[in-house]
Amino acid sequence: MKDRKLLNIELGRVSVEEYKALPDSGIVVVLDNVRSAHNVGSAFRSSDSFKVDRVWLCGICATPPSAEIHKSGLGAEDSVPWSYAKDTMDAVAALKADGYTVISVEQTVNSVSMESFVPSALAEGGRYALVFGNEVDGVRQDVVDASDMSLEIPQFGTKHSLNVSVAVGVVLWHFTAARLRAQRSFDNDHKTQAE
Amino acid sequence: MKDRKLLNIELGRVSVEEYKALPDSGIVVVLDNVRSAHNVGSAFRSSDSFKVDRVWLCGICATPPSAEIHKSGLGAEDSVPWSYAKDTMDAVAALKADGYTVISVEQTVNSVSMESFVPSALAEGGRYALVFGNEVDGVRQDVVDASDMSLEIPQFGTKHSLNVSVAVGVVLWHFTAARLRAQRSFDNDHKTQAE
Numbered sequence: 001m002k003d004r005k006l007l008n009i010e011l012g013r014v015s016v017e018e019y020k021a022l023p024d025s026g027i028v029v030v031l032d033n034v035r036s037a038h039n040v041g042s043a044f045r046s047s048d049s050f051k052v053d054r055v056w057l058c059g060i061c062a063t064p065p066s067a068e069i070h071k072s073g074l075g076a077e078d079s080v081p082w083s084y085a086k087d088t089m090d091a092v093a094a095l096k097a098d099g100y101t102v103i104s105v106e107q108t109v110n111s112v113s114m115e116s117f118v119p120s121a122l123a124e125g126g127r128y129a130l131v132f133g134n135e136v137d138g139v140r141q142d143v144v145d146a147s148d149m150s151l152e153i154p155q156f157g158t159k160h161s162l163n164v165s166v167a168v169g170v171v172l173w174h175f176t177a178a179r180l181r182a183q184r185s186f187d188n189d190h191k192t193q194a195e
Numbered sequence: 196m197k198d199r200k201l202l203n204i205e206l207g208r209v210s211v212e213e214y215k216a217l218p219d220s221g222i223v224v225v226l227d228n229v230r231s232a233h234n235v236g237s238a239f240r241s242s243d244s245f246k247v248d249r250v251w252l253c254g255i256c257a258t259p260p261s262a263e264i265h266k267s268g269l270g271a272e273d274s275v276p277w278s279y280a281k282d283t284m285d286a287v288a289a290l291k292a293d294g295y296t297v298i299s300v301e302q303t304v305n306s307v308s309m310e311s312f313v314p315s316a317l318a319e320g321g322r323y324a325l326v327f328g329n330e331v332d333g334v335r336q337d338v339v340d341a342s343d344m345s346l347e348i349p350q351f352g353t354k355h356s357l358n359v360s361v362a363v364g365v366v367l368w369h370f371t372a373a374r375l376r377a378q379r380s381f382d383n384d385h386k387t388q389a390e
Contacts, residue, residue, distance in 0.1 A: 048352035
């Protein structure tokens with residue numbers, strides 16, 4: 001069907017100042033010893049797109065300012081707030097103390113397959129911290145043990161591993177879709193009451 | 196919670212021969228003039244994970260054998276079948292003739308926001324071809340016009356653009372989650388009838 005592509009000026013991009021004034025999404029990303037600065041930058045870019053409230057960089061993760069993060073992140077490290085923790089366990093402890101449900105993205109004995117998981121707490125102001133691990137070793141076992149649950153992206157192929165920056169995008173979309181559906185449901189209820 | 200990470204041998208990875216014997220997912224990926232061989236390889240890797248039936252490489256896309264595709268795809272170009280079309284319009288025409296619903300992933304005047312879109316035809320054997328565009332220019336306007344619909348990944352940040360390999364992962368997950376839910380619903384119905 002004839003369907004005109006939008007121009008860049010029609011995309012509704014916000015400025016860094018407008019971004020910082022957006023309401024919280026309730027979603028935080030934790031990178032546990034991600035080796036590649038390219039992957040850190042990509043995580044920033046996806047976090048900017050889906051309005052992540054903060055990125056925690058832990059252990060060996062590169063931190064801004066970094067030319068490589070800036071390049072793959074298109075500068076998103078300027079819009080998305082970030083923190084650094086030398087030990088990922090300190091970030092997890094801080095987030096739990098702050099009321100976050102901490103979820104490790106890992107394939108474990110008890111991991112929940114993601115299509116079955118609805119982050120329903122988002123609709124009631126609940127907040128989630130999503131932990132992504134090292135390119136080779138995944139999330140550290142002690143971090144998995146300290147998390148509230150493990151979430152698995154089900155896979156069927158010969159590799160059973162996604163690039164970590166792809167995994168960040170996939171999981172952020174799963175949570176963002178739930179957030180948007182909850183928001184629409186709220187808006188509809190509100191509209192009905194107003195009528 | 197204590198939750199042991201799975202060992203590599205526990206992940207249920209299939210061989211290339213077993214992969215080719217898996218039932219079709221009903222999902223095909225079309226890459227419309229993707230410039231970076233790294234992104235092509237990443238699309239293969241994600242396509243392997245989510246059991247995409249075929250990857251169409253069009254226009255300037257690099258094709259296997261390619262050291263760069265092999266590196267970023269971890270060799271997934273050996274498991275996922277692929278075809279090449281010099282002109283993306285030829286791939287779209289072939290897919291439409293073969294009964295596929297062709298969906299361009301683009302931000303357009305009439306694009307459907309992805310959280311609102313349920314690929315319900317998968318449950319009845321319907322098939323989808325998902326078109327992803329060039330890193331800078333997106334999907335070509337004539338390809339958008341030839342598609343059955345445009346699907347938009349809603350974004351909220353300062354950039355309004357995802358890396359194309361992240362976009363491939365995000366959209367493939369959205370369709371795969373629907374496929375898994377439909378399959379579970381079918382399995383449950385079947386189980387109920389058998390009881």
